[in-house]
Amino acid sequence: MGLDLSSDAAALTAALVDVASVSGAEGHLADLVEAALRALPHLTVDRDGDTIVARTTLGRAERIVLAGHLDTVPVNANLPSRVEGSRLYGCGTSDMKSGVAVQLRLAAALTAPSRDLTYVFYECEEVEAERNGLLRLAGRRPELLAGDFAVLLEPTGGLIEGGCQGTMRVEVAATGARAHSARAWMGANAIHAAGGILDVLRAYSPTRPVVDGLEYREGLNAVFVRGGVAGNVIPDECVVTVNYRFAPDKSVADAEAHLRSVFSGYAVTVVDAAPAARPGLTHPAAAAFVAASGAEVRAKLGWTDVARFASLGVPAVNYGPGEPTLAHTQEESVEIPLIGECERRLLAWLA
C-alpha cells in the first residue's frame, strides 16, 4: 500500500502515523515516502540511508528548504492512531508526522512554485546526534541542503519559532580524599565539597538576552550528580553534570568561558555542546515567509536542527502544526484543523 498524497492532510498524517518508524527503524516509511515522491515528475529525488531529498529545479531566484524527520520516540501503547473530536491521537502525530504530511502535500501540489523547493525527510532526529540523517547529509552532500531559507516543520503549535538556544554540558568535579567512614576526619568528603557547586547553581540568575528582536531565556542546571565509592568509604570524587542553555548572542566558546568563570575553583570538563542559531529573520526570504504566513514569531528555546542549517549558512525557523508540549507523551495528539492551516499558509507563500 503506497501513500496517497491526494488524501487530505489529516488522513495523510494518520496514514504516516500508522507506519511505526521509531528511530533506527524508519526504513519502511522511507521506502513509502521515496516511492510517493518518485511518482511526481516535477521532482528530482535522492536517497541517502533512510533520508530522502526531493527538489524542484526550475531556476528560480530563491530556494526554500522544507525539512522534517521521519522518526519518532518509542511507541508507548499509542498506536494505531485514533480520532477523538477534532484531535488525532498517536505516536508521532505532533512530533512530527503532521508536519511530514504537510511537506508531502506541498510536494505533490506545488508543481510550479514561486521559489525552487527542496524537501528533506530524514532519519534519527530523536536519538544521539551522530545518527542524525540531516547531520550525515550535511557532511556527505551539503549541496542537497543548500538554500536561502529553511523551514523545519517541527511542532510549534502554528507559531514561528526563530533560531534556537545552544546547549553545553559540562562535568564539574569536586575532589576529596578517601578514608574509612568510621574515621571520616582522616579523609575529605567530596560529596560534601560538591555542596559548593550546588551553591553556585542555586544562586545563579539566568539572563534573558534579546537577539534580533526575540527574547531568549537561558538556564543553568544540574542534570546529573554522581559520587561514592562504597557504603563505608568517604568519597574522593563527586561530579555534577551541568547543562547550560545559552542564547544565540553567544558562541560555544563564549559559553565555555562563561562556565569556567562561574565554576572557577572546580575542575570543569566539557562533555558536549551544540551551537545556538540566530533567528535569521532579517533575511529577505525569512521576512517574506513571516509576512505571508501571518503567524506569530517567538524565540525557540530548545535546541533543534535549525542550528544545523544555520551552520550551513541557511537561516531557518521551526514552523509546524504539532504541539510541542505533547511531543514524547503517551497522549501525543494534534489538533486536526491546524494541519490544514499550516498547509494553506505555506501554500500561500510558495504557490
Added chain:
Amino acid sequence: MGLDLSSDAAALTAALVDVASVSGAEGHLADLVEAALRALPHLTVDRDGDTIVARTTLGRAERIVLAGHLDTVPVNANLPSRVEGSRLYGCGTSDMKSGVAVQLRLAAALTAPSRDLTYVFYECEEVEAERNGLLRLAGRRPELLAGDFAVLLEPTGGLIEGGCQGTMRVEVAATGARAHSARAWMGANAIHAAGGILDVLRAYSPTRPVVDGLEYREGLNAVFVRGGVAGNVIPDECVVTVNYRFAPDKSVADAEAHLRSVFSGYAVTVVDAAPAARPGLTHPAAAAFVAASGAEVRAKLGWTDVARFASLGVPAVNYGPGEPTLAHTQEESVEIPLIGECERRLLAWLA
C-alpha cells in the same frame, strides 16, 4: 600437610597465610584447623559449614571465648608470605591469621586453663553480613558462643579496643519536578534542592561521647549521591546516602530518631543498620583481662563482630597482634614480635 601447632607463632602465621582463604573459599584452611584441633584430646570440636568451634569443658567458674575469622580479602599479588627484617608480609598477616595463629597456639598449650575456653574460627567476615559464619552460628547454635567475656583477635596493634560504634545508612531524598532543561523554570531541580541536604552535612558537628570511660568519635557523612534522568531533563529526584557512625550510648532506634530530626523536611529511608556495643569493661572477667594483659585500652570506632557477641549478652573486645592500618592493603604485614607478645599476654591471663 597438617598444621604444626608446636611451631612458633610467627611460623604458624606464615603457614596459615600460605593457605589462601579468600571469603567463600575457606574450606581447605577450615579442614586443616579442624584436624589440628581434633588431635587435642582436651578439646571438644564442632563444625558448622567452614566454622569450627573447640571448647574445654572443665567446669570452671567462667568461660572465655577467643574468636577469629579464617577468611581474607582477595589476594592482591601478595602471596606466598615473606619475611623482611622483623616483619612478615602477605595477605592476611595482619587481618587476621596472626590472631588465628595465637588462638591455635593457646588451644594446644592450655590443657588446664584457669577459665573454660571456647575457640571460634569462622568464615566470611570480610563480606556481606548474611554470609558471616559467626552470625549463622549465633542463630543456629548460640550455646556454642556462650561465655562471660569474648576476645576477638582482630588487628589492634596490641591495644585493647573496647566496644564498637554502630553504623546506620539512610537515604535522604530531595524531590522536584521534571521539565525539559530548555524550559527549566517549568520544573523544580531536585539536585539543586539536594544542596540543602549537603548544607546540613557540612554544618554538622559530630560529638565525642564518653562511654564506660572510653571516648568514641561519631561521624555523619554522605557516602553516595545519585540523581539525574537524562542530559536534557530537570531531575525530579536526588538521593544522598548518608552513613552515621554512632557511639554505644545510642541504640539503633536512637540513631534513626536522630537522623530523622537532623534531616527533617526530607524523606529519610533506613537502608541498613548495625548496633553499637558498649565496651563492657566493667564486667569482672573483662577487668581481669585488662589488668592481666597490661595493654592500653581505647574505644573501637569501626563496627566489628564484637557487636554480635554484645547482642548475645557477651561483653567483648578486640585484641590482636595485627595492625589495623595495614589490613586490606597490598603491603599487608605484621610485626613478628607482636605475635609472640599477644600470645604471652593471653597465656599469662588464662594459664
